[in-house]
Amino acid sequence: MAPPVPAQYNQQYTQPQQSSIAALTNQFSNMGVGGAHLIPVHLIGMPPNVKDLDDSPPKINLPPNTSVTPSDKANCDPSYKRSTLNAIPATSSLLSKSRLPLGLIITPYRSLKEGDEPVPVISDTIIARCRRCRTYINPFVTFAEGGQKWKCNMCFLSNDVPSQFDWDIQTNQQTDRWKRAELNHAVVEFVAPTEYMVRPPQPPVYLFVIDVSYPAIQSGAVATAARTILESLDRIPNEENRTKIGFITVDTSLHFYSLNSNASVPQMLVVSDLEDVFLPQPDDLLVNLTESRAVVESLLRSLGDMFKDTQIVGNALGSALLAGFKLISPIGGKIVVLQSSLPNINPGALKAREDPKALGTPKESALLQSADPFYKKFAVDCSRSQVCVDMFLLGSQYSDVATLGCCPRYTGGQTYFYPAFNAGRSEDALKFAHEFAEFLASPIALEAVMRVRASKGIRMTAFHGNFFVRQTDLLALPNVSRDHSYTIEVGIEENITTPTVCFQTAVLHTTCFGERRIRVLTLALPVTNSISELFASADQIAITTLLANKAVERSLSSKLEDARDALTNKMIDILGVYKSALTSSQSGASPQLQICDNLKLLPLLSLGLLKHVGLRASSQIPTDLRSYAMCLLTTMPSQLLIPYLHPRFYSLHNMPQEVGTYGSEGTIMPEPLNLSSEKLERHGAYLLEDGQNIFIWIGRQVSPQLCMDLLDVRSYEEIRAGKVSLPQLDNAFSQRVNAIIGKTREMRRGVYYPHLYIVKEDGDPSLRLWFLSHIIEDRTDTVMSYPQWLAHLKDKVNISFL
Structure with a gap:
């Protein structure tokens, strides 16, 4: 029996009373005052204001009292959904x-990040769900019958309120319903009761599969990886000392390591039969990290030297993966692959198939597809057993990212690529060690499934990202990595007659500290019959993210050219509809190209996508680089993706005095510049970053004092171009530039640690061209400048009206 309902709820149980000012504001917004309005923008002749890339998405104008509480957290924050x-x-x-x-x-x-609110955790295991559509109770439900019933906001079925919903089990007292997190927050996490488990929550499991063939040893990859794991043992998630760890090293044989906690040194067990892979012993290959810590440390200290004299160039990665799967599939977990050479022994043997003649031609698409079905089939088997595969590819030559990337793609993992890796270059070792250490330290969600529910009449039509679609709408994720993004296309099946619709994402998972939980994200949006309201509500950042995912899919299923054409046609369609339906020049040609203010940067972002290394028409982009770019385009959150498509560009030589110093919100950053070479002055120094690389461009007439203050050299001629670590010198300019770079590396979400390159105006031509390829408002050899792109779009739009 439910506890008695407090008297103040009996009169109106639909929601607590909002203030008269809030109610008045809601009335005005409902009448359109302060609501969505179209502000037209003329695109041609006006440089894009790149500062607006940081603007919030268009306001969500819900009808008054849509949420059951007046909480400002009732609707989903855009960084989550x-x-x-x-x-x-x-x-x-x-x-x-x-x-x-x-x-x-x-x-x-x-x-x-610092200042972010943590997600509220509801620990009393009282989980109210609609008995028909299984929606979780959220801020957009309504209550009836004196609070004894709640009406689902998806299917509108009336459900009983759980008997303990207004009761605090810990204090055994009645509690205030309106303070419950699930009625005030769009993003919440429920601690799941036992009925949400098919087995006890799995512990975190890390099985490292390490290539120890000659190329791996020569590049220093093995020694750097072993040292990083050793230094990260205290950072690996290991709440309650449950984490398990194991190692397989591989060349033309498999080397297992018995890590018995009573042994002082590990015992190596070699398996040379690669056809019918077996585990050499049943125990001590996968061990409790805490119990076997000493012997694990012993192995990691010796691993760098263990194969130092090897001459073996063969690699049996496929067999190592099958052995790893046998070892951890009864539990589930992570297989972390550190690969420095191309696997050349079956199963999964690969050949170097880079074909310079095919680059930039329709045949290039074949090189971007998997060369061997072994890896996808293996990944699907892993997904069924809750095994995730992460790939760290450190090859000095061709790595076949397109094929090896299949394992992370279907298991919820991620691919990391370090072309021409050489630990002898301190910058290479630092980047890999930093990213690998952050990867190891990241909290992860295990054995997860994700489902998105929506109001009646709406369905999910396509899914993009790293997962396996287990049912039509159920995504299997052996791992949910931090800051991974998933993109879902939505269709409307039947007319929507309600004033609002809701989308609810539920991720059932095991935390790395052993609790089964459900993370729920609820987003409510108004419904409109007006095309102008539709355009005024469009989010150019989210649209770009969706178009990037669709472009990658089109490139892999068809041709790169088809993906570029589809993107161009989508821009023409959107601009054409705006012209025909929402401007005065509805028919005939017009000299201007218009779009609404909230979409004014969409043509620029689409040009950035067309010029991006993942999609650009070029015969000079190696297949591995293009494949890796596609991996990033389909997994990055918007905070990383947008600078990856449209890099940030700053002037350093004439910064205001406060830039690079510490302010109320941390390091004060420079104003971003347009990506145009018109901004490059010969006496200037500039910084450009896309989240993956940082470039400092030095003009040939730069002052000797700047050279001394920034790089500790006396003149432009003495500057050493290329991949460098910027010196930290004892002067204000050096400290400010280093602070800007530090803030740049810190403000993106993800583990990435960008390399830094010094580019001289008349220096290495290939480095100079690489830098200039990011200046997307300029014309490049095959793609238009931004003004030409706008003129092209305008002509195409006008032609469609003739």
């Missing part, structure tokens, strides 16, 4: 007419 449209078309025909894409960008486990 954002829609391409912040108003949903009432009909499929309106969506089709608008040509705007409808989809969700979901980052359920985004990292928490």
Whole structure:
């Protein structure tokens, strides 16, 4: 029996009373005062204001009292989940007419930075769900019958409120319902009761599969990896000392390591039979990290020298993966692969298939697809057993990222690529060690499934990201990595008659400290019949993220050229509909190209995508680099993806005095510049970064004093270009530039640690061209400048009206 309902709820149980000012504001927004309005922008002749890339998405204008509490956290923060449209078309025909894409960008486990609010955890295991559609109770339900019933906001079925919903089990006293986190927060995490488990929560399991063939030893990859793991043992998630760890090293044989906690040194067990892989002993190959810590440390200290005299160039990665799967599949966990050479022994043997003649031609697409079905089949088997594969590819030559990347793609893992890795270069060793250590320290969600539910009439039509689709709408994720993004396309099946719709994402998972939990993200959006409201609600950042994912998929299923054409046609469609439906020049040619203010950077971002290394028309981009770029385009959260497509560009030589110093919000950053070579002055120094690399461009007439203050050299001629570590010198300018670089590395979400390159104006031509390829408003050898791109779009739009 439910506890008695307090008297103040009997009169109106639908929600607590909001203040009169809030109610008045809601009334005005409902009438359109302060609501969504189209602000037209003329694109041609005006340089894009790149500072606006940091703007918030269009406001979500819900009808008054849509949420059951007045909490400002009732609707989902865009860093967790954002829609391409912040108003949903009432009909499929309106969506089709608008040509705007409808989809969700979901980052359920985004990292928490300083100042971020943690996700509320509901630990009393009282989980109210709709008995018909299984929606979790959220801020957008309504209560009835004196609070004894709640009405689902998805299917509108009336459900009983759980008997303990208003009761604090710990104090055994009645509690205030309106303070419950699930009625005030769009993002919550429930501690799951036993019915959400098919087995006890799995411990974190890390099995390292390390290539020890000649190329791996020569490059220093093995020694650097072993040292990083050793130094990270205290950072690996290991709450309650449950974490398990194991090692397999591989060349033309498999080397297992018995890590018995009573032994002082590990025992190596060699298996040379690669056809029918077996485990050499049943125990001590996968051990409790805490109990076997001493012997694990002993192995890691000796691993760098263990194979130092090897001459073996063969590698049996496929057999090592099968052995690793046998070892951890009864529990599940992570297989972390550190690979420095191309596997050349079956199963999964690969050949160097880079073909310079195919680059830039229709045949290039074949090189971007997997060369061997072994890796996808293996990944699907892993997914069934809750095994995730992460790939660290450190090859000095061709690595076949396209094929090896299949394992992370279908198991919820990630691919990391370090081309021409050489630990003898301190910058290479530092980047890999930093990213690998951050990867090892990251909290992870294990044995997860993700499902997105939506209001009646809406369904999910396509999924993009690293996972395996187990059912039509259920994504299997052996791992949910921090800051991984998942993109879902949405379709409208039948007319929507309600004033709002909801999307709810639920991720059932095991935390790395052994608790079964459900993370729930709820997003409510208004419904509209107006095409102008639809355009005013469009989120250019979310649209770009969706288009990037669709472009990668099109490139792999068809040709790169088809992906570029589809992207161009989508821009023409959107601009054409805006012209025909929402401007005065609805017919005939017009000299200007217009779009609404909230979409004014979409043509620039689409040009950035067309010029990106993942999609650019070029015969000079190695297949591995393009494949890796595609991996990043389909997994990055928006905070990383947008600078990856549209790099940040700053002037250093004439910074205001406060830039690079510490302010109320940390290091004060410079104003971003447009990506145009018009900004490059010969006496200047500039910084450009895309989240993966940082470039400092030095003009040939730069002052000797700047050379001394920044690089500790006396003149431009003495500057050493290329991959460097910037010196930290005892002067204000050096300290400010280093602070800007530090802030740049810190403000992105993810483990990435960008390399730094010094580029001289008249220096190495290839380095100079690489830098200039990021200056996307300029014309490049095959792709238009930004003004030319706008003129091209305008002509195409005008032609469609003739």
